[in-house]
Amino acid sequence: MTPEQFTEGIAYSEDNFQNDQAAHLKVDKVLIREKFDLDGKRILDFGCGMGGMSLWYATNWDCTVYGLDIDRHHIKVARHVQEKHGIGNVTFDKRNILDDPLGEDERFDYVFLNDVAEHIDYPILEAIFVQLEKGLAPGGQVFVTYPPWRSPYASHVTHAVKVPWCQFLPPKVLHRMIEKNNLPIVGEEESDLLQAYYGLNHLTHERLLKVVKAAGLRPVYRKSHCILNRLPGLGRANINFFPLDFLVTKEFLLLERASTPQVREDADLRQELSR
Numbered sequence: 001m002t003p004e005q006f007t008e009g010i011a012y013s014e015d016n017f018q019n020d021q022a023a024h025l026k027v028d029k030v031l032i033r034e035k036f037d038l039d040g041k042r043i044l045d046f047g048c049g050m051g052g053m054s055l056w057y058a059t060n061w062d063c064t065v066y067g068l069d070i071d072r073h074h075i076k077v078a079r080h081v082q083e084k085h086g087i088g089n090v091t092f093d094k095r096n097i098l099d100d101p102l103g104e105d106e107r108f109d110y111v112f113l114n115d116v117a118e119h120i121d122y123p124i125l126e127a128i129f130v131q132l133e134k135g136l137a138p139g140g141q142v143f144v145t146y147p148p149w150r151s152p153y154a155s156h157v158t159h160a161v162k163v164p165w166c167q168f169l170p171p172k173v174l175h176r177m178i179e180k181n182n183l184p185i186v187g188e189e190e191s192d193l194l195q196a197y198y199g200l201n202h203l204t205h206e207r208l209l210k211v212v213k214a215a216g217l218r219p220v221y222r223k224s225h226c227i228l229n230r231l232p233g234l235g236r237a238n239i240n241f242f243p244l245d246f247l248v249t250k251e252f253l254l255l256e257r258a259s260t261p262q263v264r265e266d267a268d269l270r271q272e273l274s275r
C-alpha cells in the first residue's frame with residue numbers, strides 16, 4: 001500500500017465513521033438506526049474493511065465491536081483511525097474465520113455484513129455463514145446488506161465505468177471498459193478495480209437465500225431500497241418484483257437461527273421473503 005493509498009483509506013474510513021450522509025453507506029445507516037438498539041450488545045462487523053462502520057457502531061451506541069477482515073491493508077487503516085480517535089470499545093483483527101474459527105467465548109448479539117456478501121465466492125460464503133451461525137449468542141441476528149447484481153450499480157461496477165446496468169454489456173466489452181478506467185485500490189487481496197470486478201459473485205436475493213438457509217439461518221425481515229422510494233408516498237414501499245427489481249439499489253436481509261422459535265406467523269412476510 002502506498003502512502004497515498006493509506007491516506008486515501010483513512011479519509012474514506014473517517015467519512016464513513018463520522019458522517020451519516022457519506023454516500024457509501026447512507027441508506028444502511030438510516031435503516032440500522034431505525035431497526036436496532038445496539039446498547040449493551042456485542043457486535044461482529046464481518047468484513048469490516050477499513051473500519052468505518054465498526055467505529056460508527058462503537059461511537060453511536062454503548063456496545064462492544066469486533067471488526068474482522070481478511071485484508072491486511074484494510075485492517076491497518078482501521079487500526080490507525082481507531083487509535084487516532086482514541087476509541088476503546090472496538091477490536092480489529094486480520095482474520096480468516098475458515099482457518100481460525102470463532103471460539104466458544106466469541107458469541108455475538110448482532111453480526112453485520114455491510115457490502116461484503118457480494119464479494120465472496122459461493123462455497124466460501126456458505127462456509128462463512130455456517131461459522132457466523134455458530135457465533136450467534138442466543139437470540140442473535142445477522143444483518144446482511146448488499147447492492148444486488150441486477151441493480152443499476154451492477155453491485156459496484158457502475159462506479160468504475162459510469163454506465164448504469166453495465167453488467168448486461170457483453171463481458172469482453174465490459175472488461176475493456178473497466179480496464180480503461182482501472183485504478184489501484186487500497187486492498188492487498190484485491191488491489192485494483194479489475195480484480196475487484198472479477199471478485200464479485202453476482203449476488204441476488206434468491207441466491208443469498210439458498211446460501212443462508214443451507215447454513216441454518218432463516219430470514220425474518222427484508223427491505224429492498226429502490227430508486228422509486230424517492231417518489232412521494234413510496235418512501236417505505238418494498239418494490240422488488242420483476243421488472244422493477246432492476247431499480248433496487250440495495251438489499252437488506254435480517255437473519256436468525258432457523259432453530260429459534262418463530263414469533264411471527266405473518267403470511268405476507270413469508271411470501272415476501274420467499275420471493
Ligand SMILES: C[S@@+](CC[C@H](N)C(=O)[O-])C[C@H]1O[C@@H](n2cnc3c(N)ncnc32)[C@H](O)[C@@H]1O
Binds near residue numbers: 016068116187189
Ligand atoms: C466492499 S468492502 C466493505 C467493507 C466494510 N464492510 C464497509 O462497508 O466499509 C468488502 C470487504 O470484505 C472483505 N472480505 C472479503 N472476503 C472476506 C473474508 N473471507 N473474510 C473476511 N473479510 C472478507 C474485504 O477484504 C473487504 O474489506
